[in-house]
Amino acid sequence: MNISTGSSLRADPQRPSPSARPQFLGFGLGLRAQHYDEILNGTPPVDWFEVISENYMLPGGQPLRILDRIRARYPVVMHGVSMSIASTAPPNFEYLSALRDLARRVEPKWISDHLCWTGVHGKNLHDLLPIPYTREALDHVVSRVQLVQDFLGRPLTLENVSTYVQFSNSEMTEWEFLSELTRRSGCWLLFDVNNVYVSAFNHGFDPHAFLEGIPTDRVVQFHMAGHSHMGTHIIDTHDHPVCDEVWDLYAAALRRFGAVSTMIERDDNIPPLDELVAELTQAREIAKRILPALGDKQND
Numbered sequence: 001m002n003i004s005t006g007s008s009l010r011a012d013p014q015r016p017s018p019s020a021r022p023q024f025l026g027f028g029l030g031l032r033a034q035h036y037d038e039i040l041n042g043t044p045p046v047d048w049f050e051v052i053s054e055n056y057m058l059p060g061g062q063p064l065r066i067l068d069r070i071r072a073r074y075p076v077v078m079h080g081v082s083m084s085i086a087s088t089a090p091p092n093f094e095y096l097s098a099l100r101d102l103a104r105r106v107e108p109k110w111i112s113d114h115l116c117w118t119g120v121h122g123k124n125l126h127d128l129l130p131i132p133y134t135r136e137a138l139d140h141v142v143s144r145v146q147l148v149q150d151f152l153g154r155p156l157t158l159e160n161v162s163t164y165v166q167f168s169n170s171e172m173t174e175w176e177f178l179s180e181l182t183r184r185s186g187c188w189l190l191f192d193v194n195n196v197y198v199s200a201f202n203h204g205f206d207p208h209a210f211l212e213g214i215p216t217d218r219v220v221q222f223h224m225a226g227h228s229h230m231g232t233h234i235i236d237t238h239d240h241p242v243c244d245e246v247w248d249l250y251a252a253a254l255r256r257f258g259a260v261s262t263m264i265e266r267d268d269n270i271p272p273l274d275e276l277v278a279e280l281t282q283a284r285e286i287a288k289r290i291l292p293a294l295g296d297k298q299n300d
């Protein structure tokens with residue numbers, strides 16, 4: 001069998017053409033309504049904001065007008081919670097259309113959601129539910145990601161979720177599944193450092209094995225968050241500051257992946273903006289220590 005080379009090499013149909021890797025944005029925060037005024041009336045040292053897509057998908061209204069003003073000053077990424085990419089239910093094109101409309105308005109640096117399902121048969125359970133890591137599930141999710149990417153006209157970014165149960169029929173690890181998913185679909189990865197820590201504790205695997213199992217060139221964003229340690233298990237509550245163990249894992253993630261856009265993700269018990277900026281400064285300091293070439297990335 002002859003193997004051709006150079007320009008005559010035929011593309012692997014399973015392998016998407018590579019898209020440009022999104023730029024490093026620096027250190028950001030999740031945009032929360034409690035902080036709107038302070039952000040608009042001041043100059044907090046935040047490089048970029050992540051917005052929850054569903055909060056702005058209604059046309060018009062005050063939240064969207066505020067988002068327009070923030071977008072005029074900061075890079076923004078869109079983060080969704082109800083795409084249900086792994087569901088066996090038919091894709092929700094009404095949702096995808098609204099998401100695409102918002103993206104046309106916001107021009108986000110990327111659009112992310114979670115590797116999970118959130119419901120079937122028209123029911124949204126409003127939770128990020130785990131999937132079995134089987135070859136069948138991988139084929140299914142790859143095809144769904146390709147469909148969504150074609151619809152949105154851009155690559156998707158998918159995040160690892162915290163989980164509390166595992167499936168006995170899984171045929172690979174979560175990191176093997178994510179690696180194959182990004183290789184075959186061309187999606188980028190949002191590496192939630194806290195979620196890796198939470199799932200590793202809950203299921204008894206080494207979080208560093210997860211870290212080492214993810215390809216170094218596919219991660220475009222880190223999430224950092226706090227959790228609730230219940231002794232026997234950890235619940236991913238996003239209502240506490242980031243703990244020391246997760247900061248340590250963040251340092252290891254920086255060593256493996258290099259400069260990756262990092263943000264603090266707080267969803268409950270939301271503190272004053274200053275407290276989140278202080279946590280963000282901690283992330284910035286750790287990153288500068290691990291990656292001295294990073295220098296002083298400030299909002300521009």
Ligand SMILES: [Fe+2]
Binds near residue numbers: 159192195223265
């Ligand atoms: Fe997250």
